[in-house]
Amino acid sequence: MNKENAVGTAEVTRPTLPQTRTVTLTVNGTKHQLQLAPWTSVLDALREYLHLTGTKKGCDHGQCGACTILLDGKRINSCLTLAVMQEGKEITTVEGLAKDGELHPVQQAFIEHDAFQCGYCTPGQICSVIGLVNEGKAKTLEDIKDLMSGNICRCGAYANIVQVAQEALERRTGL
Amino acid sequence: MRPFTFTQVQDVDTAVQEVSAEGAKFIAGGTNLLDLMKIDVMSPSHLVDITKIALNTIEETEEGGLRLGALVTNADTAYHELVESRYPLLSHAILAGATAQLRNMATNGGNLLQRTRCYYFYDTQTPCNKREPGSGCSAIKGYNRDLAILGTSEHCIATHPSDMCVALAALEATVRVKGPQGERTIPFAEFHRLPGDTPHLDSNLQPDEIITAIDLPAQGFAQHYTYLKLRDRASYAFALVSVAAALDLEGSTIKKARIALGGVAHKPWRVPEAEAFLQGKEVTTENFRRVAEAYLLGAKGYGDNTFKVELAKRAIVRALEQATKMEPTS
Numbered sequence: 001m002n003k004e005n006a007v008g009t010a011e012v013t014r015p016t017l018p019q020t021r022t023v024t025l026t027v028n029g030t031k032h033q034l035q036l037a038p039w040t041s042v043l044d045a046l047r048e049y050l051h052l053t054g055t056k057k058g059c060d061h062g063q064c065g066a067c068t069i070l071l072d073g074k075r076i077n078s079c080l081t082l083a084v085m086q087e088g089k090e091i092t093t094v095e096g097l098a099k100d101g102e103l104h105p106v107q108q109a110f111i112e113h114d115a116f117q118c119g120y121c122t123p124g125q126i127c128s129v130i131g132l133v134n135e136g137k138a139k140t141l142e143d144i145k146d147l148m149s150g151n152i153c154r155c156g157a158y159a160n161i162v163q164v165a166q167e168a169l170e171r172r173t174g175l
Numbered sequence: 176m177r178p179f180t181f182t183q184v185q186d187v188d189t190a191v192q193e194v195s196a197e198g199a200k201f202i203a204g205g206t207n208l209l210d211l212m213k214i215d216v217m218s219p220s221h222l223v224d225i226t227k228i229a230l231n232t233i234e235e236t237e238e239g240g241l242r243l244g245a246l247v248t249n250a251d252t253a254y255h256e257l258v259e260s261r262y263p264l265l266s267h268a269i270l271a272g273a274t275a276q277l278r279n280m281a282t283n284g285g286n287l288l289q290r291t292r293c294y295y296f297y298d299t300q301t302p303c304n305k306r307e308p309g310s311g312c313s314a315i316k317g318y319n320r321d322l323a324i325l326g327t328s329e330h331c332i333a334t335h336p337s338d339m340c341v342a343l344a345a346l347e348a349t350v351r352v353k354g355p356q357g358e359r360t361i362p363f364a365e366f367h368r369l370p371g372d373t374p375h376l377d378s379n380l381q382p383d384e385i386i387t388a389i390d391l392p393a394q395g396f397a398q399h400y401t402y403l404k405l406r407d408r409a410s411y412a413f414a415l416v417s418v419a420a421a422l423d424l425e426g427s428t429i430k431k432a433r434i435a436l437g438g439v440a441h442k443p444w445r446v447p448e449a450e451a452f453l454q455g456k457e458v459t460t461e462n463f464r465r466v467a468e469a470y471l472l473g474a475k476g477y478g479d480n481t482f483k484v485e486l487a488k489r490a491i492v493r494a495l496e497q498a499t500k501m502e503p504t505s
Contacts, residue, residue: 021181037178038179038180038181038222039176039178039179039212041209060213061210061213062206062210062274062276062277065274065276068276071279074250074279075275075276075279076276076279076280077206077276077277077280080205080206080209080210080277080280081205081209081280082181082202082205082209082222082224084181084183084224085183085202085205085224085226128275128276131275131276131279132275135250135254135275137254145409145410146409146410147275148275149274149410149411150273150274150275150276150277150411
């Protein structure tokens with residue numbers, strides 16, 4: 001630890017802010033070098049530094065799931081993870097799902113099943129459904145409801161979101 | 176979030192060295208720590224990223240048990256073949272907590288060290304002896320529906336929020352830790368503390384120690400077990416009361432019984448003397464009710480949470496009945 005950069009919680013003297021560092025993040029298959037403070041969440045790195053605003057900030061506390069991304073194919077809350085800790089991992093956001101101008105099957109299914117109203121939770125829901133398929137643990141309707149409980153939809157489009165998840169599981173439309 | 180410095184370590188010894196600095200904390204999954212840092216309940220000045228340390232495996236032990244690496248995620252632990260087949264109680268308990276997203280990040284070591292969800296601990300505008308020793312407890316005379324009824328003190332009625340730990344208590348796991356003085360093991364029952372007059376201390380882990388693994392003994396109670404979690408909604412809610420029940424049966428006679436309660440105390444609650452009462456007894460509702468009464472001896476409600484005393488008793492009876500009938504789920 002560089003003592004010169006140490007910051008105490010005492011507010012007697014103005015602390016020197018720790019330096020930013022170069023962080024290499026692989027997002028949707030592309031490597032990006034960013035200058036980030038250590039407290040930058042993956043969510044903030046995506047939105048504020050890479051301008052990938054598809055991933056949404058809802059509660060910023062891991063309760064709503066709007067910030068759900070895939071990290072090495074597994075769904076996580078990007079608001080509760082530091083960007084500096086995710087070098088070398090494959091980050092997939094909603095922007096990285098469509099291929100060659102074709103929507104990902106789960107994206108298409110959200111349209112076909114009318115599985116959203118305002119759309120704010122949708123990118124997180126889509127990534128979460130893909131994570132659900134990748135995990136391969138949901139067997140029943142109850143499983144789907146339980147394993148999708150990390151994504152809140154305040155419009156209440158749950159019934160249709162569950163239909164999307166059922167279809168995705170049947171077709172195994174993961175990453 | 177307050178600014179902090181950050182370093183990444185590759186091995187346990189360096190981790191222990193780094194964390195001994197004033198204001199330093201480990202970070203792994205980060206799901207609880209970052210949450211608390213964002214609202215200024217915790218404000219470490221230095222974070223030590225331990226996720227690159229090789230503590231991410233699940234291995235069989237010479238004693239016939241299982242060693243769960245501290246950095247294996249909760250999801251990978253719950254879905255591990257040997258955990259599912261030999262310690263299904265643990266799988267069920269883990270999957271009863273949090274969400275898929277959180278379980279994919281949260282680690283086993285971190286699960287043990289998660290902080291209480293007492294509202295007043297989170298609210299920096301109110302006194303809380305756990306957050307700010309000596310400031311007082313807002314919960315005792317405040318809104319305390321979720322809070323403890325057993326082992327409380329006049330200084331704190333917080334509960335430990337983990338589901339995983341309730342199963343680990345019932346299974347009599349052992350926590351392996353390492354500090355500057357070397358390695359030591361802590362029986363699970365002695366890992367977490369009661370609040371007493373030091374509610375700011377959640378566990379007996381020292382500030383410069385790191386959890387390296389959790390050892391499960393050979394007996395996994397894979398036949399007769401239940402993790403019963405009672406809560407306000409069916410998923411993604413903390414327990415009002417939870418019960419990890421495990422029985423070793425010979426016909427309808429109990430050879431061994433293990434019961435641990437969650438959501439009722441500052442630590443997973445066990446009463447070994449009460450468990451012992453069941454030894455050699457028949458699996459009857461009457462015997463289960465007697466154990467339940469013994470488990471809640473000395474329980475104290477604080478108003479909003481008084482209903483939990485009877486709820487816990489009924490939950491124990493139901494969990495034991497379900498374990499007998501091999502109905503593991505809530």
